[in-house]
Amino acid sequence: MDNLLEVDNLHHAYGERAVLKGINLTIPRGKVVGIMGASGSGKSTLLRHFTGQLHPSRGSVKFMGQVLHELSNDELYKLRLKMGMMFQVSGLFTDLSVYENMAFPLRENTNLPEEVIRDLVLMKLQAVGLRNAHKLMPSQLSGGMERRVAMARATATDPALIIYDEPFAGLDPISLSTIANLIRKLNDALGISSVVVTYDLAESLKIVDYIYFIHDGVVVAEGETSEMIGSQDPFVRQFLHAQPDGPVPFHYPSKPYPDELIGKG
Numbered sequence: 126m127d128n129l130l131e132v133d134n135l136h137h138a139y140g141e142r143a144v145l146k147g148i149n150l151t152i153p154r155g156k157v158v159g160i161m162g163a164s165g166s167g168k169s170t171l172l173r174h175f176t177g178q179l180h181p182s183r184g185s186v187k188f189m190g191q192v193l194h195e196l197s198n199d200e201l202y203k204l205r206l207k208m209g210m211m212f213q214v215s216g217l218f219t220d221l222s223v224y225e226n227m228a229f230p231l232r233e234n235t236n237l238p239e240e241v242i243r244d245l246v247l248m249k250l251q252a253v254g255l256r257n258a259h260k261l262m263p264s265q266l267s268g269g270m271e272r273r274v275a276m277a278r279a280t281a282t283d284p285a286l287i288i289y290d291e292p293f294a295g296l297d298p299i300s301l302s303t304i305a306n307l308i309r310k311l312n313d314a315l316g317i318s319s320v321v322v323t324y325d326l327a328e329s330l331k332i333v334d335y336i337y338f339i340h341d342g343v344v345v346a347e348g349e350t351s352e353m354i355g356s357q358d359p360f361v362r363q364f365l366h367a368q369p370d371g372p373v374p375f376h377y378p379s380k381p382y383p384d385e386l387i388g389k390g
């Protein structure tokens with residue numbers, strides 16, 4: 126099976142409001158896939174379907190060959206251990222040291238003896254260049270370091286997929302580039318797949334293999350990163366060149382302005 130995750134005709138509505146309107150996409154094994162889209166296009170909703178937190182109104186998400194909405198809570202919980210997640214807010218426990226933050230998911234989800242947990246924690250921290258930071262408290266870390274600890278923690282249970290939601294938000298250019306390179310390095314060294322949801326095109330273009338552009342609940346463009354860079358597709362161009370107006374409108378939908386000014390309708 127080449128695809129780790131498959132999204133098939135996925136629809137989602139919050140009440141009457143349709144947000145995902147037939148998304149099709151795949152995350153192949155070994156690849157880093159970018160998902161781009163303007164604010165409100167449905168990216169977070171899509172990610173919540175990747176993890177089985179939401180039920181589709183129609184369509185399905187299959188992860189490692191299993192349709193998520195058909196699983197029991199126990200089955201879903203077990204399968205989720207194969208997904209690591211890193212969000213914009215690192216989610217570290219502020220009253221636990223870096224070491225204890227890292228050990229937590231291992232103690233929760235395995236019966237490994239403490240010496241093995243220690244070796245694993247130090248190995249995972251070493252992979253993000255922070256082995257020596259294990260005694261520090263989260264408040265003693267810079268923003269970039271905190272994000273790297275969260276990345277190391279996302280790899281704790283040996284996931285097959287890591288999902289990064291806005292991993293670059295609020296970082297200085299050096300930390301941003303470090304995090305981007307680490308996403309690629311971890312992906313390749315661990316032989317996993319990665320999904321990166323971001324607005325930060327410049328950095329992500331350097332590390333993603335394939336990009337999906339989402340607008341108004343559907344995929345409007347997709348392709349290998351190299352193809353996308355030269356694409357003439359108006360959506361892709363608007364994103365790549367950060368144009369404020371284009372297919373994604375600057376103005377909230379409204380009546381024509383002259384009509385409004387002369388008080389018609």
Ligand SMILES: Nc1ncnc2c1ncn2[C@@H]1O[C@H](COP(=O)(O)OP(=O)(O)OP(=O)(O)O)[C@@H](O)[C@H]1O
Nearest residue numbers: 139140142144162163164165166167168169170171
């Ligand atoms: N729990 C909810 N109940 C009702 N509407 C929601 C809910 N969550 C999101 N929405 C709406 O669904 C639409 C898509 O939201 P979503 O958060 O998935 O978009 P997004 O692309 O992730 O946006 P952003 O980049 O700003 O986080 C938005 O219009 C939002 O207001």
